Amino acid sequence: MSDLNQEMAERYKNNFLKEIEEQAEMGEWVKMCMQCGLCSGSCPTNFHSGWDHPPQEIFMLIRAGKREEVLNSEGMYMCTSCYNCYVRCPRKVPVTHVMHGIAEYAYRIGRAPKAQPTLHLSKTFWSNATKYGRVNEVQLTQSLYFKDGVGAGIKKGLEMKDVALGLVKAGRLNPLEALGMGHKCKDIKGIHAMLAKAEELEARNKAAKGKE
């Protein structure tokens, strides 16, 4: 994966803006930012740890050609997709999508930070949902709780046990899901075929873009 990183860095040399425009989804919007800062001011994750660069700064860093700083940043993974920035941007820049686009690109070239919680959630959620055709809540929760080790997982589980029991009593949580039972969708094969086709199309698009 890091080969791809090297390759891209070589290919675009000092023009990181061009790299983002061509490689990251919605990257072509970065140049349209007018640096008003409304996105950063609107972001609910503002001032949380890990938010090293708010959207306005990410955009500016890209335009300033600071490749390493952007790819090392956790800012774009912090997005909760609330769409405040997207709605408020006076330039109609789809900020949320641009942030996702950059995060996806960083992941694709192997530059995503290790053990990044949002990234972990995304990956877990995706594999969980695609495996069963719908989210297996118990398995998803388990994988999140135990992501930092068995001890931390048990601790977190005990913390939340009252909530879990309440949900079970109310019929909102099926403990059998832990064994892969519980809700299933009707045509799991169909879904898998659909996803396979989508992946194939996306890979083709990206390959085409990379050759431009």
Add this chain to the structure above:
Amino acid sequence: MADTKTAAYICKGCEIDKRVDVSALVKTATKSGKMNLVREHDFLCSAEGVAMIQNDIDNEGVTHAAICACSRRAKTEAFNFPTIAMSRGNLREGVIWIRPDTEDARETTQEMAEDYVRMACAEVKAMQVPPGNQKTGTVKTLLVVGGGMSGMTSALEASKAGYKVVLVEKTGALGGWAGKLYRRVPTREPFKAPEDNGVADMVARIEADSNIKVYLNATIAKTDGAPGRFKVEIAIESGGIAQEDIGAIVQATGFSLYDANKLPEFGYGKTPNVVDQAGLEALAREAAAAGKPICRPFDGQPVKSVVFVQCAGQRDASGTHLQYCSGFCCNTSIKQAMYFKDANPDIDTVVLFTDLRTPGNGEDFYRAAQNKGVIFSKGVVSSVTPSGNACAVKFKDLILNEDTEAQADLVVLATGMVPNSGPDLDQLSEANRQAEGGDEAAKEQVVQLMSKSVLNLTYRQGPDMPQFKHGFNDSHFICFPYETRRTAIYTAGPVRRPMDILQAQEDATGAAMKAIQALENAGLGKAAHPRAGDLSFPTVRLEGCTQCKRCTVECPFGAIDEDEKRFPLFNESRCRRCGTCMGACPVRVISFENYSVNTVGSQIKAVDVPDEFSEKPRILILACENDAYPALDMAGMNRHEYDPYVRVIPIRCLGSVNTIWITDALNGGYDGVMLMGCKHGEEYQCHFVKGSELGRYRLSKVGDTLKGMNLETERVMDLEVAITDIATLPQKINDYAALIKSFPPSPFKGF
């Protein structure tokens, strides 16, 4: 005028008769007002009521009429009798609408109404019918000074309106700055690319226009006279002088770029690779003519990267450079960045700005530039230094909050506009004063300042237009766009305030229209803004004049010169009828036919001042007719009540207040005097620009007089009133009335 016959008309309409005893008012007009004829009418502003008055004028020989009905600002079309002297008693907005309809209030309301009737009668008897200015000039030719975008626009617009134009241009060609541009910022949809500068087309239209006479390589040697009859001497190319008769003048002398040599930190002058915006236009034209890309001046290699430094020497809080934003340069830099991007998208163009300001449709243009790949970075440049064949630009990135550096083949400085507005008149008069005292350095300074003169006016108050902030010949841009302080001389374009081409063209059109209005008014002997149409003009009783020069110095419009015997010489056509001279005159020899020390003074004296035991104080309000009086009228329309012991007299301007009125009022037993005038200072709203400021300066001396009379200094109060203070003004009056009531009654009552 042969015999004087006075008449008072009292209207009963709008429920006046229900609120006050009209028969008592008739008695007041007859007995106290001593009017020859007094009539009441149910509906005075109706066709029938107006016909009654007209009949009295035609058949009864009425020469002076006091119309006691509504405010003088209302029903002006109905009560329009230009052949007679006329005053208005404000019984509606001034009395019944600001008083409660209760039994308790009836007595004071009636007293108020009777006073306003007395005042109207007293005023009209002190008035005369203005005969109009006899020294009118009827020249209908417009002089436009400056052949740039603004000047050419003014000339073409005036010509289109059917007026002859004399266009004087200092250089050898029309076009000004715009003519030097490679392209201009787009003026049309979709605002995405620079467009042709449009100068050639305008020059062709001017050359083909038989109404427009152009002098190139010419300057104004002398401007003498007044609106409608200016005599202008033009120093022409051959070294001779051409004479032109001119009705009104548009000064469109434009701007110079702020001198980039004052910005050594940005490398200007140290390397040819640093240019100002004009320098880049020249490079772009050169390149286009040669069919080559824009090249680096240092070694002639094609430019691969450009940095634009916005606000270079502008918006400088330290006071070293320009303190203002010139408003055009962001769009210009965007346009210039496009010169590069349109030719070759691989050229790096970076605009370093602190606040990008793109007036007009510049926002679309800005977006187009971003789409073309121009990089905009929020940053403050600290230095530009030569670096090899190129430049190193050090700047602080304001978003990333770090000091950084960029390399560029070419650096363009956006240096901003400095007006070509002639010498600063205050500086000049000070230099003149010292030169008269024999100071050699001052004499040299006078010569140097006069060499910058644009109009070379023979006015006593100096050879050019007065300047406001930062040397621009500005005006209050909301209240009085286009207005200046010299009647029938209008400034247009960047000499007035920083602006771009489109704004300048709009400005120039407005100025041309104002100039036409002014010369037409001058021909009819009428005043220009804000007393448009007023036929009165100041007259002076020279036998009484002490040659103190206050009127000539204080006139905000430079209307008064001094004759060879040092007496004031009025140029009525230059006058705006504000009455500042009248307020200034310590011996009170200046007056207007329809507005004088006497017309106001007799009103003050006409008010019935009850004795000290009555517990009915009297407060005089002198209210500026432009803002305060309309605000009071509107307070009436909104039925905002105020104190019944005030008596309001409209005045033309706070500047026209002669302190004798205040002394007379206090001596006459008034308990307080309130003056209402417009805001003055940098953000002035005075319709006569300096009137309220001068008036206030005079009032600041009243405190000593009050102490001398053993009176509380609060008995004279100066209040700044805007036309929008409709709701708050009555409260302010009431507060002041409460304060006055807390004092013992004036000791001067009954004398």
